[in-house]
Amino acid sequence: MAGGTKRLPRAVRxxxxxxxxxxxxxxxxxxxxxxxxxxxxxxxxxxMLYLYYGSKDELFAACVGREASRFMQAIEVDASPSLPASxxxxxxxxxxxxxxxxxRDAWRVMYREATGQAAFASLAHANRxxxxxMTAVLLKEASKHAPPDTDFEMYAxxxxxxxxxxxxxxxxxxxxxxxAVDIMWSFIWGGIRGERSDTKG
Numbered sequence: 001m002a003g004g005t006k007r008l009p010r011a012v013r014x015x016x017x018x019x020x021x022x023x024x025x026x027x028x029x030x031x032x033x034x035x036x037x038x039x040x041x042x043x044x045x046x047x048m049l050y051l052y053y054g055s056k057d058e059l060f061a062a063c064v065g066r067e068a069s070r071f072m073q074a075i076e077v078d079a080s081p082s083l084p085a086s087x088x089x090x091x092x093x094x095x096x097x098x099x100x101x102x103x104r105d106a107w108r109v110m111y112r113e114a115t116g117q118a119a120f121a122s123l124a125h126a127n128r129x130x131x132x133x134m135t136a137v138l139l140k141e142a143s144k145h146a147p148p149d150t151d152f153e154m155y156a157x158x159x160x161x162x163x164x165x166x167x168x169x170x171x172x173x174x175x176x177x178x179x180a181v182d183i184m185w186s187f188i189w190g191g192i193r194g195e196r197s198d199t200k201g
Contacts, residue, residue, distance in 0.1 A: 017042050017052055021063050026105035030060060030113045057119060064114045067106040068127040074099040075131070085141035092138060093163070093188075094181045096131075100167040107171045111164060128164075132156045139188070159188045 008016070020042035024033050035056055039046040053059035075095045083091060100107045114124040136156035143150065163184055169175045175183075 013044075014052060017044070017049060017059075018063055018066055021059050022067065022105050022109055025060060025063060025113055026108040030056075030117055035059070060109075060113075060117075061120060061123065063109055064120055064123050067103070067110050068123065070103075070106070071099055071110065072127065072130060076134070085138065089135075089138045089142045090181075090185055092135070093184050096163060097167060097170060097177055097180050097184070100170050101177045104171040107167060111168055111171075128160060132160050135159055155188065159184070162187060 017038070021033075021038045024038050024041050028037065033056065035046055035049055038059065039049045042049065049059075053062060075092050081088075110124060110127070114120045132153070133156075136152045139155055139159075140152045143152070146152075166175065166180050166184055170177065170180045
């Protein structure tokens with residue numbers, strides 16, 4: 001018989017289940033994860049898991065929703081209005097990557113698993129668009145000397161896309177946090193300031 005018979009408040013029990021599910025989805029992937037495996041990880045019975053989440057799809061959606069909310073809260077905190085705009089932008093980049101570094105299971109679920117499942121891609125897309133919108137605003141505020149026709153939205157798309165790729169390597173242990181931050185900052189800041197090599201005809 002599975003453990004977890006101790007009575008806990010519903011909210012606490014839900015978080016326990018989601019914590020376990022994130023670990024298992026990250027480790028096994030969506031298709032290879034079973035409700036049995038999640039119940040074992042959470043040390044509860046499978047009927048109890050189904051009582052809270054009626055299907056694997058429902059459980060996975062709850063995981064993605066929670067982690068996306070935590071992710072946005074983490075990076076929005078770093079965009080402090082008390083900082084100069086360029087420092088806010090770098091702080092958001094650093095906060096984003098620091099979140100990934102300390103929440104690797106959650107990042108794998110959001111980035112690898114959710115984006116690869118048609119049923120959940122819209123959740124991942126909505127979260128990405130929120131990040132793009134916030135990044136575009138920060139880029140515009142931080143780039144006082146950018147050319148007047150600068151497309152900040154497209155720069156934001158490029159930054160977020162490259163950031164996701166770098167974050168995936170960070171989550172896999174292929175690059176250190178400080179190096180990842182420096183690479184992202186150099187990539188976007190050098191470009192947005194118009195620091196391009198002169199060409200000669």
